[in-house]
Amino acid sequence: MNNGASFHECYETIKILDKIDFEIAYRILLNSNDAFVSLKTKYLTVIIKQRLLNKNGTSCEYIESLALKMISKFGLDISQKLFDALENINNLAEFENIVNFAKENKIKLSDIYVKKATIPVLKRTLEIKFLGGRIKGIDRLKLGTYLDSLLDQSWTFEQLHDFFNIVNESNSQDRARYSIFVLEIILHYKIFPKKENYDKISTTLKNSAESWLKEINKIAVEATFSDRIRVKTSRELIQEFESGNSHIKNLKNLGEEKLRSLIEKIK
Known part of the structure; x- marks a missing residue:
């Protein structure tokens, strides 16, 4: 083991030793070039296997690789808190997406505040x-509520991220204050984030x-x-016509094809 290890590393390792099989821990201590990292990685593999609902088809190599990624990037504290935030892991690939998101956006320990949630809720x-x-x-609180509602209305994280990038470029x-009003308008009118609206x-x-x-x-x-004004199809017009004139006996004799032909001539 590394003789220059810090007290914190030693303390972290002592806390997790009883969660790892003794024989495995012993071999790591004897043979690993970095026993602290190896023990923490092994500890995370144990947690992943405990939380993972569907273990079929999930290789041990994949689990160990993910555990090493977490330890290398976050250390034990954030890794542990990510696991504590979830009740279980029903899809390891989705959990890895959470790990990647946390890594890319430099998520801090204080940013993880839910417990026993689902992966979508944590995300x-x-x-x-x-x-x-x-x-x-x-x-x-208001901003968080608005953001939650916008994400529910199909706005993506990337679009909202870009929104704030542009806002922060303003010299005003x-x-x-103006940006929160803009979000209010978008929410009030339920502006769908299609490319045309987003670009404007x-x-x-x-x-x-x-x-x-x-x-x-x-x-x-x-x-x-523009979302409300839409030209109705022939089929919709026929259904509307039949519904509004169901009392006319001879209407049934016309047939849908005849009605469609008449409508197309009018259109």
């Missing part, structure tokens, strides 16, 4: 926690912050009406 809380930290000076001192919003945010509300309201109105 959502981490997304909201990260996005909420992108801008300062606004009501954190009131950009935080992104372009608007690159302008003066003082103009955001007026321009976003315009986008909201346009998006709302």
Whole structure:
């Protein structure tokens, strides 16, 4: 073992030794070039196997590789807290996505605050926690609620991440206050994040912050009406016509093909 190990490393290792099979721990202590890392990795493999609901088809190599990735990037504390946040792991690939997300976005110990949740719930809380930290000076609870609702309305983490990137490029001192109003408008009008709407919003945010509300309201109105106005198909028109005129006896004799032909001529 490494004689230069810190007290913290020794303490962490002592805490987990009784969770590892004695023979395995003994071999690691004798043979490993970095026994502390190897023991912690083995400990995480034990936890993964305990929490994993569907073990069929999951190789030991994959589990050990994931455990090593977690120890190498997070150490024991964050790794342990990620496991504590979940009641179980029903899909190891989805859990690895959580690990990758936490790694890419530098998730801290304090960012993980749920316990015994599902993987989707943990992912959502981490997304909201990260996005909420992108801008300062606004009501954190309100922002978290808005972000949760937007994610429910099919806005993606990447889109909202980009939203705050653009907001933070603004020179306006009131950009935080205006940005929360923009989110309110998007939510109120249920603006769907299709490319056309998203591009318009992104372009608007690159302008003066003082103009955001007026321009976003315009986008909201346009998006709302464009989503509602849609040309009905012949089939829909026939069903509507038949429903509204069911009392006419001779209507049935026309047949759908005849009605469709008449409608197409009118259109």
